[in-house]
Amino acid sequence: MFGALFQLLFKYRPAVFEQGDFALGAPMSVILIVLLAAALTIPALLTYFRVRGKSTPRDRIVLTVLRGAALLLLMACLFRPMLLLSEAVPRRNFIGVLLDDSRSMRIADRGTGASARTRSDFVRDTLGEKSDLLRQLRKKFQVRLFRFGGSSTRTDSAGGMRYDQRETRLVDAIEAARQDLEAVPLSGLVVVSDGADNAAAEVNDALLALRARAVPVFTVGLGSERFARDIEVQRVEAPRRVLKNGTLVADVIIRQRGFDGETVPLIVEDGGRIVARADILMPAGSDASPVRITAKLSESGARTLTFRIPVQDREQVMENNAQRALVQVRDAREKVLYIEGAPRYEVRFIREAVELDSNIQLVVLQRTADGKFIRLNVDNGDELVAGFPKTRAELYKYTAVVLGDIEASFFTHDQLAMLTDFVSVRGGGLLQLGGRHSFSEGGYAGTPLADAMPFVVEGPAVADSLSFFADLAPSLTPAGFAHAVTQIGTAKLTATEKWKSMPSVTAVNRIKKLKPGAVVLITGNVPVGGRAGMPGETMTRYEQPILAYQRFGRGLAVALAVQDDWQWRMAGSIEIDDLSFQTFWRQLLRWVTSDTPERVEARATPDQVNPKSPVNLRAIVVDSAFLRLNDAKVIAQVTAPSGARSDLPLDWAVERDGEYRAVFTPAEEGVHRVRVTATTSSGVVTDTTYIRAAALDAEYTMAEMRRPLLQRIADETGGRFYTADKISTLPDDIAMTKRGVTVVNQMDLWDMPVIFVLLVGLVSAEWGYRKARGLA
């Protein structure tokens, strides 16, 4: 509407004004004569001001302005203003028209109900062999058609499209077409797509290249920018590895349109077996909802988990209701070293809590007297025979260390530095428990380990009698609400309610300040009838963290800053069959041992691909002290689903120490097992990872027309963005791009209808004013 009105008044479309250069067409002699004539009118105007009569000074000003404006307009027309516009010489230039051939083009989101038409219908109708648009384009250009999805190929017509490609690599397709047409005069590229790009590559680099070559890209966005009613499992973030029988915590992003306030079920399936289910309330006014869901995985190996929302009533797209995640369930036995400075109930109850967990080996070094220790759960008589490890190689055999109530002075400075490196370099987990000789009270301030702790540790060691004391009733923080370690909810109580019902515990460590990167999962408040404070001080309102953590280097540092969490098992209010304490401790130790790297760490990126798509294999190799090794021989043995094996050497990536890389392209569908073996001077180490090759449904994820991406491609390359219903000007717009073989057109502006309208308006206004004021 606006465009038509504009063209009616200004003779040309706005695009012509954008592209053209302004110039005056009159010869200089004419300009001088006109200026002279204008100069002669000045005395006349001056005398006009001296006129006496009925007119007031205001009348004379208004009349002078109106008459002067009309004269100026006429004078401007005498200068012969014009636009100089470079336009492509008909049929001397080429354009590439790229048609999206991916599956998302099958979505019927144009119109509603039975009359809904697919995006591909538009391509067939608008750019088919007999279409007006294609005819107009061919009038002006040599047109080359491409169809693209995961790859880009030339095509003769839009009729040969199958819309079956499982991914869209928009930028790759543009670059491929540009290269294909590099040898011919290219006026521009036209991309007809819904913009549902799912390439991993960054758009920025490709756009820079296109801009540098001054190839304008005209983008035509197909489909609805916002579905009327649809629900989509957009993304699943799940840990790559979990221990068998451990709790898997996955973050799922659910996107919804038109489901405000409705509840939908989210189901997690492991090989067809439902392992978790949750009812999700779609919040009103929020398009995307992050949901955290937990599941127990009891079968080891590579598990393909499906996160699915059953198809809901009147959904527009049904193929985007599920996502899959590949999770490696390890049946490993993680070794945890627990050192306790004095016999106390913690050891008894923690050991009992985890003794049935076949995936956790809790090795206890219990100091019973000065210089006297008990070793429990050791593998052999030599383990820990000389007390706490004194070398990195000895300490790094464990995946996590639990520090009980033990003072900093028990350790040598080297051992404290080694413990710090255990977290930051080796990537191990450190869990420190509360006690009269833990944290600040244990003299850890100023030690290397103070850096690792999630609290600020300060001040000298504190004598028992001067220790802080607080009764603390636990409750979950927002961060703890959905954390794997706090999930002790039952069929009747959520985790939050369950923690509220847990008995109070006590702390003898005052936590004054958290580190900036620390996260509190469980906090404690003084319960009714409880107390907190230093000796002689009684506070009835006080809060401090019970469970907090921070990432430290490659590892995790956790603090459970209470001295008697065994009360969560033993307190009178806890029933015999209430296993919350056991569950909590199993989850806690699994958490601190999770993601602890081994000496070779293999990773496939991405771990789920369409068949015959490349996968980057990466392995990081370290020695027994976890220093990166560049001279290892690294081989990946890939076992395909059919049992076929192939060996693939990984080469050292020179720019990164200890990192070895290779590219693998799965030929079969199914889960491939990749066993990476690194032969080093200190032995042979292995790690296993998995790749799932399957037809992915990425095309239906975020399948609404992505206007921002298409608009950006057009803007940054000097092209234009069109929606399906405004595509008619495309041929003329491309013709004005100044690319290829062009000719300059002079386009007069003096005869624009708007000038005539303006002139008539000014003269009429003067006449009307005179009549109104009685001056005519």
Added chain:
Amino acid sequence: MRTYAIVRRVGAVAVGAMLLAQAAHAQRGGGRGGGRGPRGFDMSALSDPNGFYTPPDFRGNPVYDGRFTFARIKYRGYGYWSGREGPGWSHDYPDADVHFMKILREITSMRPFTDFGNVLGGAIVSLDDPALFKYPVSYLSEPGGWFPNAEEVAGLHKYLSKGGFMIVDDFPFEAWGTFTNAMARAMPDLRPIQLTGKEPIFDSFFKVDMAKVRRGYSGGGGRNGGDFYGYFEKNDPKKRLIVLAAYGQDIGESWQWSGQGFMPVDVSNEAFKLGVNFVIYALTH
């Protein structure tokens, strides 16, 4: 080497504790002797509204502060071995409790409650008291007079099932039936298993030589007097021991009299070593 040094230290500490305790004992107007009075001794004047005897030296339980606290289990009734020390459960209180905690504090790296003001030794709790669950290691003396009611049986069942550990001492042979009957009510699936002396509990801190352990009571009706019995989880001696019955023993008396010099040091030493081992085992297994 290390163990021998600690053994010598036990002896030295025991003597020290004896001297300390003598002074304290005198201050409390001690010298009650240890003789057991006739059955049926009327002690109703010392009973609380719930029917529990209150020892004269009892000044309340310590305020819970997370430290290891000796917990003595009390039960109702005065009909068995009640004497000047009250019913069997209170025998040797508070001297045995105080001495034992002091030994634990001196010998081990533990920092147990010993005494604070006039609160001595530890806590006294009944099996039906929710406070029991703050003391996962407990001590029951003279099981011959122990006839728990339904609430106490339920309390003990919950206590032991959740991880509590009970030491039963001052155990004359004729008390066996009463003890096992009470235990059968609380833990019907478990049965007492005779210990060999090679179990981890006899090697948790000191290596106890059973040959040196003195029998607290003579007789035994054909039983191998002075033996130790245990109740294990699932009746499996490889699993956790949850009740230690010092059958035919009176370890608490040795703890008590170590302070008065009436008990030979060697005998007290062995008693303390057993007590230390029981506690260390309970805290680590």
